[in-house]
Amino acid sequence: MSVAAIALLIVGLGLVAWLAARARAAAFAGPGRPRLHSLPGQHGWYVALWTVIPALLFLAGWNELSGNLIYAQVLASPEASSLPDFGMQRQAVLSEAYALASGQTQAAFNPQAHALVPVYARAIAFYNWIGLAVTVLVAFAAGGWAFTRISPQFRARTRVERVVMALLLLASLIAILTTLGIVASLLFESLRFFSMVSPIEFLFGLNWSPQMAIRADQAGSSGAFGAIPLFWGTIFIGAIIAMLVAIPLGLMSAIYLTQYSSARLRSWMKPLLEILAGVPTVVYGYFAALTVAPAVRDLGLTLGIPSSTESALAAGLVMGIMIIPFVSSMADDSLAAVPQAMRDGSLAMGATTSETIRKVLVPAALPGVVGGVLLAVSRAIGETMIVVMAAGLAANLTANPFGSVTTVTTQIVQLLTGDQEFDSPKTLAAFALGLVLFGVTLALNIIALRVVKKYREAYE
Template sequence: MSLAVIAVLVVGLGLVAWISARVRAAAFAAPGQPRPHSLPSQHGWYVALWTVVPALVFLIVWDAVSGGLIYSQVMASPEAQSLPAFGIQRSAILNEAYALATGASTAAFNREAFTLAPVYAEAISFYTWIGFAVALLIAFAAGAWAFSRMSPHFRARTRVERVVMGTLLAASLIAILTTLGIIVSLLFESFRFFSMISPVEFLFGLNWSPQMAIRADQAGSSGAFGAIPLFWGTIFIGAIIAMIVAIPLGLMSAIYLTQYAAPGFRAWMKPILEILAGVPTVVYGYFAALTVAPAIRDLGLTLGIPASTESALAAGLVMGIMIIPFVSSMADDSIAAVPQAMRDGSLAMGATTSETIKKVLVPAALPGVVGGVLLAVSRAIGETMIVVMAAGLAANLTLNPFDSVTTVTTQIVQLLTGDQEFNSPKTLAAFALGLVLFLVTLALNIVALRVVKKYREAYE
């Protein structure tokens, strides 16, 4: 019996406790009796929580502790005396024996594993049954205590709401602490990087070549960490080319769906358009690498322009298609939220539908549209797969969209791929790039949220 099965049994016991407490609490509302403070379901949840939560907490702790107890019992057995004292072979035998005992494997390379497997199985069974017995004891004891406290005046609702509030608070704290952990880790590693490489060189240098030499006498042993080509590649692909594609198409599609399309057509087309946001980015990367990039290369050769197989234009075009739903959805909601009286007043004054859209609706919805554009930009500059597969890895500082460029996220992937040594500026540069990218996207999101908030205050 595994601990997961025990947890399911504890939850089932909690269901029984909920039903029992609810039935008893229902009797509190009998005619002629004072009105109870809490509903029967709230009494049921109170007893069920006391039945389930302490037992599950014990199982979590027991799962962490029992592994060491099982290992100690196995190592104290006579069968374990023939194991090597230390080394990889000892670990391999123990891992194979554990896999045989749990049924995860039926074969083993070392014969000693077959000898230890029964010992492992016996120890696992022994401590699992101990966990099962203690968990049931805790569940029964806690549930009985909670059941004994039930009365018409007992404030079960208040206690259940406190548990719910504590759970929500814990979820919020986890999100906040995760964010703080990310920031602290980025800052710590970035400071280590800037202790080796000048921040001025990193932020304003024009050459990016982080390949550190093995020996100090090799050429380029210090590397080059000027990140301007990476910043420019990120802006060029994500904030210029992609936005040139996404803003007009997203805005025009929103205008058509809100002002011209029939309700039945809109009901179908809006979800279909938003499906683009759910397509995995690796699929966009395949599309960019296999379809768009060759077509752009052939176009460049036809026009007499030297074109690379991997180009900024290919990645930017596909990235722009990917973020159309971000722009379209925000623009759609913003235009639809403009009061109908403004549209009717413009039409009543003799303006055409197109003039009303251009001079009334779009200006009124502009804050929401700008917020959507900023959110789309923050999404675009954090994209990786499309750039890796379609734009290349060359850190070029160029205005030619047919050339190969790279972005910050792509270089982070390259720097952290494979076995890396975290005392090298080459590896630590990924954290410095991540810190810059984090600050930029954070600023864009803050600005976008402020713009959207202002828009909502204006039209609610």
């Protein structure tokens, strides 16, 4: 029986334990009997948690331990005597035999692996049955002990709430530790990169060519790691062109939906607008590459401007369309949160609707709008697929929107695609770029949250 099947069995035992404990606690309630400290359902949760949690913890530990036991039993078998003494070949044979025995594959390159398949199958079945028996025994023992503690005075609610609080704390710690792990990995690998490449060259250099030579005597044996073209491409596409599209369209759509449209039209238009946020970015990329990019190139050629098939303008336009819902939703909520008294007071003073919007509503909602814009910018500068498919991979330092540029995220994907050596500046440069991008997006999100918090304090 697999680990997943055993886990489902334990969950089923927990359900049975919940029903049994709930019924037992309910039997204590009634006229003339002591009042229960906790509800019957809370007694049920107490017994169910004691049935499930110890068993799952044992199963997780056994899953790690049984692999070593199976490995040792296979090596002790006569069939393993013909294996190489050490090395990659020995490990490859054992891995293929295990994959065949566990059903992960149907073919093996090493003939010796077939002889070990029955040995592996017997060992896996033996230790799986042991794990099943002991796990069920632990579930029954822990659940039975908890079941005997049920009484009218037993504080099951307090115990269950403590377990829930511990689980919530664990979830919070996992999120925090995951973030710290990401930052630590980026920082560690970036420090390795900066030990090979000067941070001054990386942050202020104007040439990006991370291709490193395989041999010392090969031409171009040292790459150029000036990341200014990448930073400029990211800002040019995500923070300039995309924002020039998203901010006017998003703000004007929010103003129309909150101030001019009927309730029926708003109930249709707002969900349709927010559908844009759910479209996969690869679909936007196809649209940019097949539809927008050729049109932008033809426009540039018509205007007599040097144009490329892949351009910053094409990627920026589509990216701006993609992030319209971010700006529109925040602006919509901000405008709707402005007190009705401010709107009525402006209209009572003789201002028109457009004057009220321009001089009262938009200035009052500006902190929320700015917060939405900053969140949209952080989303835009982290986009990859649209840039790959519509803006190209050339690290050009140009202000021509019809030219080909690239961004930080695109270069990260390119540097880490395929088999790479993690001791060369070319590969480690991806972590340095990721660290810079992480810092920028973190700063933008912090600023946006502070702006939105200030806005909420003013109008809640």
